[in-house]
Amino acid sequence: MHCDIYKFPKHDDMYIYIARPGYPDDTDEIKDWLSVVPKDFRKGLGVSKFVMHLDLEATEKLARVDKEEVLAKLKSQGYFVQLPPQDVMRKQAELRAREAQDNIYD
Template sequence: MHCDIYRSSKKDEMYLYVPRDPSQEKHEDALSLIPEAMRQAFGRATFVMQLELHEQRKLARVNVLHVLDSLQTRGYFIQMPPEGLINPNAVAPEGLRGA
C-alpha cells in the first residue's frame, strides 16, 4: 500500500499517514477525507514523504501492521510523539529563558 506522510504544525513529532493512489498527483485530495476535528487538532499538514508499506517493512516508532490496519479501516493513521522525551517541568537552559 502506498501512503503519504505529513508532519503536524501543532505538535512536534506527530505524523499523519494517509493512503495514496500512486497515479494521483495532488496530495491535498487525501487530506480532505480526514475528519474535520482531526484536521483541526493536527493543524497545518506539511508533506514529508511517500512510502510503500507492506508487512515486512520496518518503521522506526510504530508497528507497520497497526498502520496498515488503520489505513484500511479508518483511512488514516496518526503517529503520536514519543512519550518521555520532553519534561514539561524542566527548567529552561540559561540562554533560552524568556525566548
Template sequence: MHCDIYKSGKKDEMYLYVARADNAENEHADPLSVLSDPLRVAFGRATFVMHLELSESRPLARVNVLHVIDSLQTKGFFIQMPPDGLINPNAVEPEGLRGA
C-alpha cells in the same frame, strides 16, 4: 501499500500517514480531507515529509507497520502520536509564552 506522510504544524513528532491513490489526479488533494473536523483542527497544517511504500517485511521506527497498513486500509489514514516522555507537562513555560 503506498502512502504519503505529513508532519503536524501543531505538535512536534506527530505524523499523518495517508493512503496514496493509484491515480495521479489526487496528487494535489488536501491530505487532511480524510480526517474529521476535530482531528483536522488538532493536527494543524500538514507539511509533506515523504512518500513511502509500506511492507510487512519493512518495519517502521516508532509504530507497528501492520497497524499502519490496517488503519490505511480501513480508515484511509493513520496518525502517529509523539513518543511518550517527549512532552513534559510539568515543564516551566518559557517567559515569552506565559499567558499567550
C-alpha cells in the same frame, strides 16, 4: 500499500499517514489528501507539511510504529496517526501547563 506522511509544526513528533491505494494513478488531479481525517481533529492540527511518500510493501519495518498496525488503520479508515513517544508528550504537556500558568499573570 502506498501512503503519504505529513507532519504538523504545532505538534512535535506527531505524523499522519494518508492511504494512497491508487498510487500512482491517483495523481492526475490535485486532491486534499488530508480530507479523510475528521474535521474536528484536523482543525487543531494547524498547517500540514508533506514529509515523504512511502511504499509500505517495500518497507521492512517502521522506526516507531508497528507496520501491521499502520496498514490495518490505512485500510480501515484511510489514515493513521503516529503520536510522539510518551516522554515527549509529557514534556510538551508540562510546557503548555507552564505557559498557561505564566499567561494568567499577564
